[in-house]
Amino acid sequence: MSDIGPGPEHEPASLPRAGSRRGEPRRSRARGCLPLLVVLALIAGGAYFGGSWVVDKVKSLTGSAPDYSSTNTVVPKNGKNVATIEVREGDSSAAIGRSLKAADVVKSVDAFVDAARADERSTSIQVGFYALNKQMKASAALEILVNPKNLIQTAVVIPEGFRVKDIVKRILAKTDFTKAQVNAAIKDTAGLGLPPEANGKLEGYLFPATYNVLPGMTAKGLLTQMVEKTKQVEKSLDIKAKAKAVGLTPQQVLTVASILEYEGSRDEDYPKIAQAIYNRLEIGMLLQSDATVAYANNLSGTVYTTDAERNNPSPYNTYVHAGLPPGPIGSPGEKTIEAALNPVKGPWLYWIVVNLKTGETRFNETYDGHLADREVLREYCSTSDAC
Structure with a gap:
């Protein structure tokens, strides 16, 4: 029940004002306009x-x-x-x-x-x-x-085994970056975050993967992503600790893995080829990898190498120089890195792909056995357009 009684000093009960009190002076009406003024x-x-x-x-x-x-x-x-x-x-x-x-x-x-x-x-x-x-x-x-x-976004796909020159071509073909911009980024190896063991060389440290180029991204930013991806994979595979188990440095592991990318084509063969490489290194035998000869001669897509190419004095030519080449010959993927870290134990010294379409690879302990496998490849190439 309202306690507001009739009288000229009171507002009608049907028009209450929020906050009014009985007997409030008439000037309170002016205050009642303040909220409206504030809203305005x-x-x-x-x-x-x-x-x-x-x-x-x-x-x-x-x-x-x-x-x-x-x-x-x-x-x-x-x-x-x-x-x-x-x-x-x-x-x-x-x-x-x-x-x-x-x-x-x-x-x-x-x-x-x-x-x-x-x-x-x-x-x-x-x-x-x-x-x-x-x-x-x-x-x-x-x-x-x-x-x-x-x-x-622009997707730039870098396949396993791609070399720096191949990666540059792919970036130029798929993005709006100019050759000058990409080359400037490549020269600034310190700015790309390369690990110390890379010795300032990008080869092998631009990880093969799919990268999205977003508006505003620079060539340096894209290449930095590739280097960072390599470092992330190295960390996830614990490459520093596991490299010691096979008697290598992290950079040598990437080097072996990069050779595997070219010397094999099937996942099951990579660990066996890695073991054959280690067997040769252990006895001081030349690796004689045609993949390294191809790299030394700036070749790609070749199966055979010539005598002249195998005589190239490049330090990457493992027909001339003992041991591993001074660095990777391409960008290895995760599977070949894992194979380099986890070789399958075996006595092999020789390996050869005898079917270029299926990737079938044969392994041997003896040179005579290897020569027999080479004949299988020659016969295959006489009827196949894959050679």
């Missing part, structure tokens, strides 16, 4: 700062967030009225919405947040850059973002 001031301030505050608050007044009407999700390449936005690690739907609104892709943050809440695919938006049309309906913008195919 905030609205004016919001309009002054680009109107974003006002637009985003329309939803609370109308029940729906401001939204554009266009549902066109086809984004023309290098077209007008196209914006590129970045989704960063840890971005919420509101954070993405703010980026979209700042680029005039969506009309309000709330419209995008509402669209994201209504679509469970929004939780799978991947980090990266996206191109979107300006002034899109929020749900249409979301449709672009939830499709990973719309990520702006």
